Amino acid sequence: MSTPLLQVRDLKVHFQPPRRGFGKVPPPIRAVDGVSFEVEAGRTLGLVGESGCGKSTTARAILNLISHADRGGEVLLDGVRVDQLSESDMRIHRSKAQMVFQDPFASLNPRMTVGKIIREPIRNFDLGLTQRDEQLEVIRLMELVGINPRYMNRYPHEFSGGQRQRIGIARALAVQPKLIVCDEAVSALDVSIQAQVINLLMDLQQKLGVAYVFISHDLAVVRHIADRVGVMYLGRIVELADSDELYKTPKHPYTKALLSAAPVPDPEKNVSQNRVKLEGEVPSPDIEYAGCPFADRCPEVLGHCRSTPPTLSSEVHQVSCLLYEDS
Numbered sequence: 001m002s003t004p005l006l007q008v009r010d011l012k013v014h015f016q017p018p019r020r021g022f023g024k025v026p027p028p029i030r031a032v033d034g035v036s037f038e039v040e041a042g043r044t045l046g047l048v049g050e051s052g053c054g055k056s057t058t059a060r061a062i063l064n065l066i067s068h069a070d071r072g073g074e075v076l077l078d079g080v081r082v083d084q085l086s087e088s089d090m091r092i093h094r095s096k097a098q099m100v101f102q103d104p105f106a107s108l109n110p111r112m113t114v115g116k117i118i119r120e121p122i123r124n125f126d127l128g129l130t131q132r133d134e135q136l137e138v139i140r141l142m143e144l145v146g147i148n149p150r151y152m153n154r155y156p157h158e159f160s161g162g163q164r165q166r167i168g169i170a171r172a173l174a175v176q177p178k179l180i181v182c183d184e185a186v187s188a189l190d191v192s193i194q195a196q197v198i199n200l201l202m203d204l205q206q207k208l209g210v211a212y213v214f215i216s217h218d219l220a221v222v223r224h225i226a227d228r229v230g231v232m233y234l235g236r237i238v239e240l241a242d243s244d245e246l247y248k249t250p251k252h253p254y255t256k257a258l259l260s261a262a263p264v265p266d267p268e269k270n271v272s273q274n275r276v277k278l279e280g281e282v283p284s285p286d287i288e289y290a291g292c293p294f295a296d297r298c299p300e301v302l303g304h305c306r307s308t309p310p311t312l313s314s315e316v317h318q319v320s321c322l323l324y325e326d327s
Contacts, residue, residue: 012072033235046226104164115152162193
């Protein structure tokens, strides 16, 4: 059996808030608190959950884009443990993993033409191309993502949001990565444009064999693109399974609540579907729980859920819930 391209083992990212005056040192914010998953080459893992659940922090931790935080666990990319690499070594290794950001305008330099934006990583990573070959590679990448190369001397503000995101994808592909992390890459786009960008990403995966970690709060989008889906709550993965399996037979009460809240195209089904209503708000990530962090909001809570911490099971359909540990 081949080794997965990306292996994340018990990843923790805790931020320490500054002390105010002479008061007590505040407890750390547990943005990511023990996340584990794997991504096979040429496959897509989707991460879903409410805002603040730790999805984006997980993405940045995978690429070593987080500083001033206490980290734990391991991140292995292509067999190399990247969370312990020095800056110089990480620079060499970074060409294997790139990122597409949420805001397609803020992530592009407004003072650079599109051609220069796409060419920049080629030069930064010294791919050994002549100036003419660089130009030809920029043309190839623009055509690959559906942007007319005639526009390479235009600036980002001259393009639509969907076109700008395509430019961001072309830039990520410029160094021929094996993994691309998409952090809410389509959430800022209109629905019709979202579909076009998702289809583009899937086509690129078929052509290039690139793997994705696709982060989104939109369950419908994730279902369309992901092979496996991880559901995050308060810095932890509470359920992880193949996409079809998770959407058809969700196990964790939080997953059931998320899926029940997603709109259904058929108005009659949308009205009649059984909604799982969660009480209260998402608790603060600086609280350390003796039991399950979801217990206070869970509609299926057991008597010992507040005192016994659940663990993520090891089956193909993984779930972190005492309901299944007891059965």
